[in-house]
Amino acid sequence: MECVKVDLVTVTYKNRDGRTVEVEVDPDDSSILDLSHKKISSIDLESVVAIPGLTKLDLSRNTFTHPLDLSPLSSCKTLESLDLFKNQFDQVDLTPLKGCKSLTELNLGANNLSEIDLSPLKGHTNLRRIRLFNNQLSDVDITPLAKCTGLEYLEIESNALTEIDLSPLAGCSALKQLNLMYNQLTNIDLSPLSSCLGLHFLYLHHNKLQDIDLSPLASCTKLRILRLAGNQLSEVDLKPLNTCRALRRVGLAMNRIEEIDLSPLVKATELSFLDIAGNRLKEVDLTPLSGCTSLSELYLHSDHPTDNEFGSLDLTPLFGCPDLEDLTVSDSTRLVADSKYSKGKGIPYALEELADEGRIHWE
Template sequence: MRNARVFQLVLAVAVWAAVVVTSAPGGGGVGAQGMGSDEESVGPCARVAAAEVAAAADDDETVTVPDPVLLAVLEDHLGLGPGEPVTRGALRSLRKLSASRLDTQAAPIRILEGLQYATGLRELSLWGNEITDAGMISFAGFDSLWYLSLGANRLTEVDLSELGSLETLSLKANRITSLDDLDGLGDLSRLKRLYLTANPLSGPQSVPNLECLEILHVREAGLSGITLASLPKLRELDLRGNTLSALSLGDKPALETLVLTRNRVKSWALPAQSAIPSLTKLLINDQRVAYTSLDGDRMSITFPNANSTLEDLHLQYNDVLNDLDIANLTGLRTLDITASRICSTYGDTSPSTTTTSKKRSRVTVNAGSAQSGFADSQSPHSISVPGGNTVSISRERSAELRHIECPPSSVAHSQLQSTTADYVGGL
């Protein structure tokens, strides 16, 4: 086998030498006529042939892989026995490489040296290792890579500038403190899915305009603010578990699902339907807001504009909600207010006459009279909820609302809480 490889290499070099001699001045052929540089005289076919010769010469070169765990993974993927050399040609032949510790429970990979020659990869998953910035490689030449998962490592920055074909990128549970440390992120023109959950992204962050982005998850990241570019194809935005007190969406024509659970949103109004014409699901559960009194300092979620697309509204475990008027949500099918207290004033609301005894819960379903909107004895459809609250549904809307989730308060508040681990699994 070794002799055969040597013969092939010698033959390739001989062919290359013949091409060079033919194209040189005085060497005959087109080059002898003085038609310019070697590139112009040889032509694209000869350049390709020379490149192929160079690649053939590299194919048998042994690559050093210092990390023993990575070496074992490569041997397994390449079908090599222990001690057999890992060559550049073999690495270039790889199309998919998975070295996730979630699957193997093996020792961690720390250094990627040697993997830079696997430029034919299309999918690369290195989830759950201990790769640091010093152990990373350059992705120059990885023109076909469309899926990259580097989640649950120890990275503080990643150079993405060479990954123009990337469609899915997961960097969950690393040590990235700023999106500015993801060099080239804004140039990923084909990126569709971006997962940044459980990174210490404290402070406000700015997401660049990624024309193809459809899914963005930045959960449990300590975000105090986020600026979103136009993101014309964004369908799913999950920002749960941060410290956001406000959110400006701007126009998001493709947005279908918005999750703001476990933030600090105290006052938020649903944007006009013209800005979010595709929104069907909204979760604003368990807002961690400090309340000073039931009379003055309450959480307020309002729906000031007509909206026919929103179907699922989840407002669980919000301690003190102001009057919840959903009259404008004409397409609503599911309302979940499990373990939320919805406070309102029934009757005269002037300060001199308002008393605690007049406090009642209210979910206004239509724009009709108090009889159909308030929780009084004449309401045709009412359901009791934890804390003595009552949700009142008018006759006009009861046929449209298919599901109202208001179970007894048997689920402990802690059961709704989720640890970081719940959001870093997978990818």
């Protein structure tokens, strides 16, 4: 049988030393082109799109000296993933991606972008993940994402956002993760998230939020992680979380919370992490946690300049948390517990340590 010779495709780029590099690609061998970590300063994308059936293009971790012209990608109808992570782009024109309807993931993280126009992504129903983290964005209009019905992950953390309108996400019912941590948000309306019934992860920690209404999360019954630490919240009503029985981690540390009702967590049997340290609490009823049988980490005090000042704490409910390994409390807090547990077996490790140290007063 005569062997058919496959025509190789030659991809050309220049590295930061000014040397031209040619890479031969066998189009029958792979539809993925990985050119990450190649010290690329410029690349001929015309040579890239010559690869028939290209589905993934990875240009991450390079050293481009000029904005990358994506125009050649307009003809790449099969492109599913474009990775431009950690370059030095201060601008990217996404217009050529308008016709790339197969696109599922776009990574623009860790660049120097101060603005981004997402309108070319309008109607990209296959788009599942957008990564814009660690840039210099002070404003992002996500309106074009309103009809991206397949969107599951939106990551805009570590930017300079002072506000963001989440209304377009009401049409993104498949959304699983929204990450807005480490921005400068002073307020946020979560109402659009009530339509995101599959939401698993919501990261809002380390912003400047002074108040927050969690009511929209009542319909997000699959929510697993909620992080609100490092804001300026003086109060937070957890009642909407009563229906979120899949919760695993709740972070409320380093706020200004003066009182808190943990009863909405009573049915969160999968809750493994709860952090309320670094607030202004004088008392807290731990009774609701007795049913949180998966709880392994509970932080009530830390080394923050401003912290909770509990005169005493009744730890009795925590004996219902067999996996509890880490528990932080102030040395000045008087710890009490029901004496019926004083000689019991199978005491949670964190409580056993406190008992051995003579910290617990049995009553």
